[in-house]
Amino acid sequence: MGFRLCFVLSVLFSVPALAADAPWQNLISEFDANQQTVAGTWQLSKSELKAEAAAGARIALPFQPTTEYDFRISFTRNSGAHSVAMMFVVGQGQATFEVDAWGQHLSGIQMISGQPIRDNSTRKDNQAFENGRRYTMLVEVRKEGVKAYLDDQLLAEHKTDGSDLTTHEIWRMPDATSLGIGVHSSETTFHTVEVRPVSSTKLTAKATPAPALPGSASNSNPPAPSMRNQPGTQPRGSGKRVLLVIANQHFFYREYYDPLQALKQAGIQVDVAAGTKTICRPHQGSGEQGSGEVMPDLAITQAKASDYDAIMFSGGWGSSMYQYAFRGSYANRTYQGDPQIQAAVNRLLTEFIKQDKYVGALCHGVSVLAWARVDGKSILNGRRAVGSPRQSPGGRYPGLNSVPLSRWNAEVNGAILTPIRSIGDPRTSADDVLVDGKIITGEDDNSALLFGQTLARLLNGN
The missing domain is CATH 3.40.50.880 (Class I glutamine amidotransferase (GATase) domain)
Structure with a gap:
């Protein structure tokens, strides 16, 4: 009887325990510049990933989430004055969590219903990086929504199934189902880029078309x-x-x-x-x-x-x-x-x-x-x-x-x-x-x- 009770409890609590027990998976240990670079110059050196200063520099990561997960990066911005971005996926939607963005030291999630950080409810002012200092950004993606942190401080929270999420043109990715990282016009060293599954709960979104972005194929025009x-x-x-x-x-x-x-x-x-x-x-x-x-x-x-x-x-x-x-x-x-x-x-x-x-x-x-x-x-x-x-x-x-x-x-x-x-x-x-x-x-x-x-x-x- 005791064995059966322990077994039942183990089954009941195995999924929530996964968040604490699941190991982090390193996504840059085998970085392939030719396959993963979307824009900019990226180099792997001594298990760290370095991005040269370039507008909208970004890479795709070899991870396509379908269940709840955590996404974490540790980095140091060496020079420049602009944002670091994490491209995350929720169901059918992809968006970014950014800090020190828009030349105004803003943080938040974009795009939400076609609105950038400057205009949506996740905007937080006065979020500037100090060059030479190491930071950690974390995105927690759950069925009910997204939470985003900087050094364990909650900066943004948005309830979504992913249907209202899109990426800004500067961070557009070739595959909207994959994770990614980016840095704008600032030389940056990424010490770790990691993910871990936290449950078997599926991330699904309603089949609602995302709003067209300026410059996208759906509303592009000649000069x-x-x-x-x-x-x-x-x-x-x-x-x-x-x-x-x-x-x-x-x-x-x-x-x-x-x-x-x-x-x-x-x-x-x-x-x-x-x-x-x-x-x-x-x-x-x-x-x-x-x-x-x-x-x-x-x-x-x-x-x-x-x-x-x-x-x-x-x-x-x-x-x-x-x-x-x-x-x-x-x-x-x-x-x-x-x-x-x-x-x-x-x-x-x-x-x-x-x-x-x-x-x-x-x-x-x-x-x-x-x-x-x-x-x-x-x-x-x-x-x-x-x-x-x-x-x-x-x-x-x-x-x-x-x-x-x-x-x-x-x-x-x-x-x-x-x-x-x-x-x-x-x-x-x-x-x-x-x-x-x-x-x-x-x-x-x-x-x-x-x-x-x-x-x-x-x-x-x-």
Whole structure:
């Protein structure tokens, strides 16, 4: 009788005991760079996996979970200032748990119902890594949902069967049923990458199609023209004309599109310029429609201030390519720019200033004004402006040992910056647009629509 009772108890409690007893399985002991690398450069050395700094660097892992499991990584970010990501699977859905993300030190799960960390309920602010310090991230996947931890601290929790989960474009994997790890523009060493089953409970999701992501095949489009003269879309002209400058690589789509629409609705003609007259590609997940690719109307070297009433620079890290007097260096060489194009931008800005015309910029685009030089001084020297609290791109910055916030570019060049979100409602940056004479600055993409409306009002005199 005693034997039978012990046997029954053993059966009853064997499944929950599995979580504590099941061994961790090492997923990097036999890493194959050719088979597993999705993006970036990854190398296995002395049982540790090293990722070089690259945008969206990621690998697939040889594990396709179908039952409840734990997924754990231990790592050290050696350089850079951006996120580490764990691609996990729940039923038919795949998503990421990220820490130090979006250039804003955010943590959370994305995408949930098509929403990134910035916009969903798992968002947690002020989650920044310290380079050189070892961390552990853990994802617990159960039938009822997901919990995510950093160094044993619960950072995110989401009830899901997986049907509302998708991956952001930057972490898109070739196989949505496999686990993965990623790191964005930051050299990182992964000491361990492990999984363990915790029960035999199946993970299943309803057969609900995931929402289409910007740039995915379900809603992708060919490169769009700048839309400056599309029939039936432009009100009666005001006679005013604006030059809107975007980067050839990594402009922030919303900071291009929202001002463009506001200006067009006010009857203002807009020409779009870039460093070269070739297809311009946005940051993925920056509000793009379809691929978000834009064909500019002209190269900026062809532009003349006398043809326009105002010039504005959209943000995105790619706008760094126009920084005339910046003497640092960027991990992404595209951001370093071409000295001849930078000189052309500086000459153009000088013309606008000398002709007393409006000059503006959004978010990281403000750094272009900061590093411009007119009569040997920054355009923003002594001027009131707003600056973005988001991270600057990875690289080396003069006099600094780490990557600063984007607003540092304006501060170091003598701008008088307002506190973050200090204009209007402190809960949002949508109203953080500042006009100082003929200089207009906007804090970030949330300010983009008001920026365009403000510029239109100033140009039309109402």
